[in-house]
Amino acid sequence: MPYASAAKFIGTALIVSEDALTTRQVTEAMQELALSVEICSKVSDAMNRVNHSKLEVAVIDFSLGNQAALFLKQLRGSASNRTAVAFAITSSSAETAYALKVGSSFALERPLTFDSLRHTLQAAYGLIVRERRRYFRYPISVPAAASKKGELEIFGETVNVSERGVAFSGSTPLVPGVEVTIQFTLTNPQLALTAECKVCWTNNGGQSGLSFLFLPSNVSSELQAWLARRLEEQLPDPVTRRFQ
Secondary structure, eight states, X not given: OTTTTOSOOXXXXXXXXXXXXXXXXXXXHHHHTTEEEEEESSHHHHHHHHHXXXXXXEEEEGGGTHHHHHHHHHHHHOTTTTXXXXXXXESSHHHHHHHHHTTOSEXXXXXXXXXXXXXXXHHHHHHHHHHHHHHOOEXXXXXXXXXXXXXXXXXXXXXXEOSSEEEEEESSOOOTTOEEEEEEEETTTTEEEEEEEEEEEEOTTSEEEEEEEEOOHHHHHHHHHHHHHHHHHTSOHHHHHHHO
């Protein structure tokens, strides 16, 4: 398995199938894309996984019958996984059309070959990276200041940043539920951010989780691009060369 031992993955793929050969073929293709692979032969186990963990990719074998559509329904209804990139393994053009209709993003139609898997994964690569980036937290420590209207600024530093918010470690504890404005500048390249946030959580170490309430659209786009570069830097070089 070319990338099974790699320390850095683009995300997690869940394969749901009772077919050993199909599972092996899809596993090898997903690992080549630097995805960590988990396998469930029972749909009930897979549904439990969807309810409790974040997935970037889900692969469901439609030879499992009606359970396959039920799995996709649960996936699309999941708060954490509704936007996961879903692949359906199908055995006919009619089954492919049905799978796409009930929520699959892509179809892998039997007989599966190296070339057919590679072609579909190349088409899906950008969506998989985007899904990973949505929840990607990049650890970075830069000076930051949080302020509440009419009160003194609280100085500290960032802990990590994502598309949706930032973890902040400050000189004074913040209060969950309070709205603050945070200012900090990311590096390499520099990106200055001023964002209205809500304090979602705090801990005994003085850290707080801040969820962005508002970012100007141009700043939001620049932050997405900044995070995308950081994410790609963490992938094995052969993956970025092969699938870009």
